[in-house]
Amino acid sequence: MKTVTLQIGNSDDKLTQLEWSNFIDTIDKAISIFKGVPHFAGGSASEKPWQNYCFVFELDDDPLVTKSFQRQLKDIRVQYRQDSVVWVDGVNLFV
Numbered sequence: 001m002k003t004v005t006l007q008i009g010n011s012d013d014k015l016t017q018l019e020w021s022n023f024i025d026t027i028d029k030a031i032s033i034f035k036g037v038p039h040f041a042g043g044s045a046s047e048k049p050w051q052n053y054c055f056v057f058e059l060d061d062d063p064l065v066t067k068s069f070q071r072q073l074k075d076i077r078v079q080y081r082q083d084s085v086v087w088v089d090g091v092n093l094f095v
Contacts, residue, residue: 001058004036006073007086010051014081023080024053030076031057034069059089 006027010020024043031038036057043053059065070087077085 001037002061002089003039003092004055004057004059005086005088006031006055007088008053008082010082015051019080020051023076023082026076026080027055027073027085030069030072031055034059034065034072 008023008027010023015023028041036059038055038057040056041054044050059069066089073085073087077083
């Protein structure tokens with residue numbers, strides 16, 4: 001297993017509030033479909049002028065799973081007219 005952090009945003013206001021909510025839900029469902037084990041999900045404070053959201057979860061370390069999931073994320077990103085989704089992965093190190 002590896003830990004993945006996904007970061008998304010809507011600071012350019014391309015998405016309406018409903019679309020933003022749906023974008024978050026769609027990514028959350030994709031994490032479940034790929035059997036991601038959630039550790040954290042949360043976003044920027046609601047009174048701020050920008051919208052950001054972060055998901056942290058464990059995912060199977062199989063390269064085929066990673067590539068398939070990243071293709072799915074690209075499709076979701078395009079569907080919601082977003083320029084990018086940030087993906088960071090690695091192995092947790094307890095210090």
